[in-house]
Structure formats: C-alpha cells, structure tokens
Amino acid sequence: MVSEVVELLKENLPVTQEPFVLSGDVNTGLVLVDVVNGFCTVGAGNLAPKQHDEQISQMVEESARLARVFCEKKWPIFAFLDSHRPDIPEPPYPPHCIAGTDEAKLVPALQWLENETNVTLKCKDCIDGFVGCLEKDGSNVFVDWVKNNQIKVILVLGICTDICVLDFVCSTLSARNRGFLPPLKDVIIYSGGCATFDLPVSVAKNLGNAIAHPQALMHHIGLYLARGRGAKVVSEVSIKAL
Numbered sequence: 001m002v003s004e005v006v007e008l009l010k011e012n013l014p015v016t017q018e019p020f021v022l023s024g025d026v027n028t029g030l031v032l033v034d035v036v037n038g039f040c041t042v043g044a045g046n047l048a049p050k051q052h053d054e055q056i057s058q059m060v061e062e063s064a065r066l067a068r069v070f071c072e073k074k075w076p077i078f079a080f081l082d083s084h085r086p087d088i089p090e091p092p093y094p095p096h097c098i099a100g101t102d103e104a105k106l107v108p109a110l111q112w113l114e115n116e117t118n119v120t121l122k123c124k125d126c127i128d129g130f131v132g133c134l135e136k137d138g139s140n141v142f143v144d145w146v147k148n149n150q151i152k153v154i155l156v157l158g159i160c161t162d163i164c165v166l167d168f169v170c171s172t173l174s175a176r177n178r179g180f181l182p183p184l185k186d187v188i189i190y191s192g193g194c195a196t197f198d199l200p201v202s203v204a205k206n207l208g209n210a211i212a213h214p215q216a217l218m219h220h221i222g223l224y225l226a227r228g229r230g231a232k233v234v235s236e237v238s239i240k241a242l
Contacts, residue, residue, distance in 0.1 A: 002200070006216045015223045017191060017233050020155070022069065023240035027183075029151040030070045032079040033129060033158025033165050035063050035110055038096050038103030039082065039197075040159060045103040046094040047197065055215060056159065059195035062237075063157050064109040066193065069239055074118050076149040078142060080132070081106065082164070083123035090126070092211070099123065120145055127164050130171035143175070146184050153186045155237065157193030162222030165194055173230045187231045191223055 022028060037044040040056050049056055070077050082097040083104040084090060097104045104123070106113060113119045122141055124132030133142040145151070154172070158165050169189060175181050198215035205212075227233050 002214045002217060006214075006220060009217065009220055013220075013224050015191075015220065015227055015233050017235035019236045019238065020188060020190070020232075020234035021238050021240050022155075024073065024075075025240075026153055027149065027151050028153040028155060029076045029078060029146070029149060030066055031154050031156045031158075031168075032063055032067065032077065032110070033156065033168060034080055034082045034097075034160075035060060035107055035158055036081050036097060036103065037105055037107055038101075040107050045096050047096040048103070049197065053195070053198065053215075055195040055219065056197075059157065059159060059193055060107055060109055062190065062193040066155070066157065066190075066237060067110060067113060071113075071116050071118060076145065076151065077113065077116070077119045078145050078154075079106070079110075079113060079119060079121050080129040080158070080164070080168070081121060081123045082125075084125050088125070092209070128167035128171055129164065130168050130175065142172075143181060146181050150183055152183050153188060154184065156187065156189050156231075159194065160196035160218075160222070161194040162196055162218045162225070165189065166222045166226055169226045169231050170229050177230075189223065189226055189231050189233050190237050191219075191233055191235060193237070194222070195219065196222065 040060055042049050083099045084097055086098050126132045133140045172187055176184050196219045199213040201212040204210040223233050
C-alpha cells in the first residue's frame, strides 16, 4: 500500500534530479547533517534504527565517500552533530544524542573527520542547524564558515531528509535570499546521500502518541519541499576528471 502511495506521489509531485559533477572551478562546501550514531548506528539509541536500514547505510557510505574527496582536495566541510543536554527535552522526540555519549558522536565511518584541518564540527541542540549555529553575541558559525571560505555552493547530505536536513536547507535559503550569506549561490541536496527513519503506521498505532513516518514517502516529501523552497536536488555526485 505504501509503495503504491509513494509511486502516486512521485507521479503527481515529481522531484526533478540531475547528476552533479564536483570540480575545483567553483568554491564548494560539503555539509553533513547529523551523521551520528544516535540516528544511524543500529541499536545506538531511542532514534537509531533497530535493524539494518539500506537507505541509512547508503547515506553513511556516500557521506564517507564524498568526505574523503573533500579532504583529499582540502575543500571545506561543515559537519553538524546532534547533541543535547539531558535536562532539556526536544519534544516530540524521546531523549536522544545526549552530549558526551556515543550517540552524539560521528558514526565510525566518519570519526576520522575529527582530525582533519579542513573540517568544522558543530554540535547543535535543535532540529535546525542554522539556528543551532547562532551564538549569544549574534554571530553565526555557519555564516562565518561560508564567508571565510568564500563558498558559492553547498552540497548537503545527512539525516533526516524531511526534518533536520529540510529545516537547515530552508533556513539557509532564506538567509541567502536576504543577502546574509554572500557569496553563497546554490544549495544542493544529494538525494542518495540523505535518509530518514521508518515508522510504519502499523507500528506507530501501538506506540501511543507516535506519528507514523513511512520512510520512502517522507524522504520524497522532504526532497520535494526543499526543491520548492529553491534547493537543487541531484541524483548522483561524481568528480570531474583532471
């Protein structure tokens, strides 16, 4: 039933996607959203997958592949890490990614990023990473990163497509449109490098106030909404041969 709905949705709300080729011709930054154990590693926490999840595994693999490329070329990377204080809840979600625990750490395939000089790591305690970058003095760590590196294009990967990725992308696009993010021009989402969680209706109805969240359906909706806000969505990412 869900697969039929997804196909109907794709037919009536299509998301146009084209391949994207990375080159050194345009300053491009890689943004990784919440590729942490608490969302990606089986059994790691309340919001982690309970068993192997192909969509999430592919997202992690593509994040690691592109991170290697960016680090080899010393191109800038900005990685968000969901990280919460135990005494400050984030409704409607159960406790997750508590600061100082393994849940809030990058997945094993990306932990090496902590030692790379071209990588900026930012712990965030809210869904929207752009808002999570606001400092008490009014500055914004992400805005400074874009300006300092003169980034014209950001390539966004991560989890969840329709939640943290979408919120960050929408805020970034609004800031760009207001002229707060020069010289940023394009926000690109790599569909195969994003993922979301799966909570079928059959399971959600037995969990009290839980809201059903069919994975394929919500992944597509997230991409569709992001494109409607002005993001570009790409089907694959390759590297320009020298």
